[in-house]
Amino acid sequence: xxxxxxxxxxxxxxxxxxLIISYIGIYLIGQGLETPPGxxxxxxxxxxxxxxxFLSFAIALVAVIGGIGGGVLFTPFMLAxxxxxxxxxxxxxxxxxxxxxxxxxxxxxxxxxxNLKICIFCAAAYGIxxxxxxxxxxxxxxxxxxxxxxxxxxxxxVILFSxxxxxxxxxxxxxxxxxxxxxxxxxxxxxxxxxxxxxxxxVIDYPLxxxxxxxxxxxxxxxxxxxxxxxxxxxxxxxQNLILCVPLKVAAANSGVLLGMGDCIAVWxxxxxGAIIPVFAAPWLVGQVLGGxxxxxxxxxxxxxxxxxxxxxxMFFACFGLLTKGLTMLGVIGKVPLWINGVVFxxxxxxxxxxxxxxxxxxx
Amino acid sequence: MSVEERPVVMxxxxxxxxxxxxxVTILAAIVCMIGPVISVKNVENNVMNPHYLFAGIFxxxxxxxxxxxxxxxxxxxxxxxxxxxxxPGGHFYFDNFSKGDGFTQFGLALGCSVAxxxxxxxxxCFLKEKNPLFFVLALWVAVLVTFSMIGVV
Numbered sequence: 378x379x380x381x382x383x384x385x386x387x388x389x390x391x392x393x394x395x396l397i398i399s400y401i402g403i404y405l406i407g408q409g410l411e412t413p414p415g416x417x418x419x420x421x422x423x424x425x426x427x428x429x430x431f432l433s434f435a436i437a438l439v440a441v442i443g444g445i446g447g448g449v450l451f452t453p454f455m456l457a458x459x460x461x462x463x464x465x466x467x468x469x470x471x472x473x474x475x476x477x478x479x480x481x482x483x484x485x486x487x488x489x490x491x492n493l494k495i496c497i498f499c500a501a502a503y504g505i506x507x508x509x510x511x512x513x514x515x516x517x518x519x520x521x522x523x524x525x526x527x528x529x530x531x532x533x534x535v536i537l538f539s540x541x542x543x544x545x546x547x548x549x550x551x552x553x554x555x556x557x558x559x560x561x562x563x564x565x566x567x568x569x570x571x572x573x574x575x576x577x578x579x580v581i582d583y584p585l586x587x588x589x590x591x592x593x594x595x596x597x598x599x600x601x602x603x604x605x606x607x608x609x610x611x612x613x614x615x616x617q618n619l620i621l622c623v624p625l626k627v628a629a630a631n632s633g634v635l636l637g638m639g640d641c642i643a644v645w646x647x648x649x650x651g652a653i654i655p656v657f658a659a660p661w662l663v664g665q666v667l668g669g670x671x672x673x674x675x676x677x678x679x680x681x682x683x684x685x686x687x688x689x690x691x692m693f694f695a696c697f698g699l700l701t702k703g704l705t706m707l708g709v710i711g712k713v714p715l716w717i718n719g720v721v722f723x724x725x726x727x728x729x730x731x732x733x734x735x736x737x738x739x740x741x
Numbered sequence: 742m743s744v745e746e747r748p749v750v751m752x753x754x755x756x757x758x759x760x761x762x763x764x765v766t767i768l769a770a771i772v773c774m775i776g777p778v779i780s781v782k783n784v785e786n787n788v789m790n791p792h793y794l795f796a797g798i799f800x801x802x803x804x805x806x807x808x809x810x811x812x813x814x815x816x817x818x819x820x821x822x823x824x825x826x827x828x829p830g831g832h833f834y835f836d837n838f839s840k841g842d843g844f845t846q847f848g849l850a851l852g853c854s855v856a857x858x859x860x861x862x863x864x865x866c867f868l869k870e871k872n873p874l875f876f877v878l879a880l881w882v883a884v885l886v887t888f889s890m891i892g893v894v
Contacts, residue, residue, distance in 0.1 A: 388767050392774070399774045406781045416792030419781065425795050426777055460801035468804075472849070479766040479855060486751070486759020493755040493863070497878050500856075504885045518803065566874070570752070637762065638882065641856035645889035648853060649831035652804045655845035656780050656791055659773035662852065666770040 385484075389670050396667065400427055426660050433664020437477060439688065441672030446608030446636070447665055448474030450691065453537050456530055457698025463529050464518040467606030468647035469658050471511075471640055474608030476665040478636030484673065489572040491630035495585075495623060498568060499613070499631070500638045502592040506599025507643030514604045515646060527706030533605055534699030540611055541692040544685070554622035556584040563588040563621075572627065583624050591620040603643035608636050683733040690729035697721050754866035754875070761859035765851065772848030780841025787841045788814050788829060804828075831892070857886045 380386055403426060407419030417425075433451075440447045452470035456463055485491035517525040563586050571582040594616040602609035610632040617628040647653050701713045780791050789811045797807040808828035814837065816825045829836070834850060837843030864879035 392767065392770060395771055395774050399778045402778045403781050406778070410781070410784065410792075413792050416790070417794075417796055422781060422791050422795065459799065461798055462801055462803045465798065465804055472853075476766065476770075476852065479762055479852065482766075483759045483763025486755050486762075489751045489755070491755075493752075493758055494875055497860075497875060497882055500882045501878055501885075504882060504889075508885070508889055567872075570755070637766075638856045638860075641853055641886045642882075642889045644853045645831070645886070645892070648849065649892045650804070651808050651828040651831070653849060654789070654794070654798065654804065654807065655842045655849055656777050656787075656789070656794060657798055658849060659776055659845045662773050662849065663770050666766060 385670065385674060389667070389674065392667055392670075396430075396663065400430075403427075426656070429657070429660035430664045433473065433661040434668040435664075436473070437665050437668025438672045440477065441669065446474055446610045447477045447669075448602075448606065448608030449537075449540065449611065450688070450695075451661070452606045453533060453692070453695035453699055456533060457695045457702055462518075463526050464514060464647075464652045465654065465657070467514055467529075467604075468644070468652035469661055470606030471603070471644050471647065472653065472658050472662050473665055474602070474606070475637055475640035475644060476662050477608065477669050478610075478633040478638075478640070480637075480666045480669040481630075481633040481673065482637050485630040485634055489570070490627060491634045492568070492570040492572075492623075492627060493634070494566075494568050494570060495617070495621070495627075496631050496634045496638060498566065498588065499591065499595045499617070499635050502595040503599040503602075503613075503635060503639035504642035506596035506601075507603035507639050508599075508646065510600040510603025510605075511643045511646040512603075513600070514606075515650060515652075518652075523706055527703045529605075530699045530703030530706065533607075534696045534703060536601070536605065536607075537692055537696040537699065541689050541696065543611065544689050544692070551618060551622075552625045553583075554618060554624065556586045556622045559584055559586050560589075568621075574626075581624065583622070583627070585621050585623065587620050587622070591616055594620055599639060599643070602636070602640065610636060683736050686729050686732045686736060690725050693725050694722055697725075752866075752870055754863050754870060754872075754879075757866050758859050758863040761862060762855050765855040765858065769848045769852030769855070772851060773845055776841055776845025776848055778841075779839075779844055782841070786839070787843075788812050788833060788837055789842055791841075854886065854890055857883050857890070860886075 381390060404423045407423040410419030412418040436447045436450050440450065448470050451473045452466060455461055455466040455470070486493065517529065521528070566588055568585050568588065569582060571580050574581045595613070598609045598612040598616060601607065601612065613632040613635055614628045617623040617631060618625055623631065701710065704710045705712055780787050784790055784792055789808070793811045794807070797811055802810070805828070809826055812828055813824055813826050814829040814833065815822050832850065834843045834847035838847060860879045860883035864876045864883065867876040867879055
């Protein structure tokens with residue numbers, strides 16, 4: 378039997394078939410719809426739905442190649458360059474972050490790269506933080522109005538800037554952290570889980586430490602994720618790697634599983650207050666699931682380190698957009714003219730191109 | 742760190758969790774592909790009319806205003822079924838399953854609750870593996886998601 382009829386290609390093909398039939402259906406039905414006064418035409422509805430799916434799919438593919446979570450791209454861009462309400466964006470951003478994690482859970486669990494016990498242990502703390510963050514976001518939206526909208530954008534701009542710098546510098550990470558002493562609490566938890574390391578062709582069993590300390594860090598990370606609707610893999614990975622001493626690859630796999638599990642707690646306050654609008658959020662969800670699966674199957678072996686520079690460039694540009702939009706909303710500055718946005722875009726991407734050329738020369 | 746050359750067998754709990762999450766996520770995605778088709782097929786058969794929905798979103802209106810302006814659902818008031826405007830509640834798919842956005846919301850809810858179903862079943866695997874601590878922790882996380890789902894906290 379062809380591999381196309383075996384898992385995971387079988388489910389990917391089924392999803393692709395349903396997707397194609399669905400969008401052709403929406404297009405054909407949309408063409409025949411009568412547009413009510415003041416309403417949007419059926420073809421425009423199709424265009425939006427397909428556009429959302431396509432963007433989400435592209436974000437998921439690029440995120441797989443660049444090793445950066447989809448939520449980190451979606452939320453800042455939507456907040457910086459569209460007028461969509463920040464709570465709706467952050468709620469949908471959580472869906473994006475969460476489903477990119479959920480779809481990677483199966484393969485990571487099967488392969489043994491992720492450790493379920495560490496994920497459950499961390500989720501117990503992450504969920505509390507993420508839930509509190511989501512409640513905070515709803516509070517800010519209810520009581521701070523336009524000021525809250527501006528402050529959220531500025532805070533996210535500052536976070537995104539720090540994050541982009543962190544991605545450039547690389548941060549301190551240890552492929553194989555060394556554990557000098559295992560504390561009693563960590564030993565009692567028995568979190569370890571041996572896994573087969575393909576690059577070494579061996580089974581690796583790793584000791585862990587400071588499990589109590591990592592709980593505090595993970596609560597903080599959860600709050601950030603829940604409040605801003607960002608995936609927080611960039612913070613979960615170093616927290617596990619540097620505090621708990623989880624090997625880097627395992628920490629990265631755990632972060633996807635943990636986001637999927639923990640954000641199940643954070644996303645519900647948004648769903649229950651109507652900030653997740655079903656027909657708006659659905660194409661983003663589908664794009665993440667299909668893009669994440671296809672990306673993992675086709676593109677994971679593509680060695681395209683330069684994509685990382687491209688993503689960092691996008692992050693800096695989104696950061697500029699967030700800061701200026703936030704300041705405009707607070708009335709500190711006037712509306713930024715389009716040409717200034719253009720100049721900033723060209724400058725950032727000139728630097729990105731230089732970095733990519735340097736990178737490719739170094740690789741050669 | 743010890744390095745051994747032996748095949749590694751994943752614990753059943755880990756495999757069960759991974760499979761449930763994977764397949765339910767795919768099912769949720771398929772539901773979310775079909776939901777918008779039902780929405781467009783009969784625009785009146787929605788809680789939110791798609792003709793007006795996206796305009797409201799891109800005008801920067803907040804969720805409450807959008808639901809108030811575009812959302813309408815049936816509610817029993819004083820024993821009489823009346824059509825009211827506004828948000829019908831996060832679990833509105835129960836009463837509106839055949840509607841386009843009701844069915845789509847069901848897909849979202851299914852995906853957003855996947856951890857509960859997976860963790861409850863996984864917790865019993867932990868029990869079988871004689872790991873009572875993780876039996877309790879898995880149930881604790883499942884309870885957190887459940888509380889969040891029903892809006893208790």
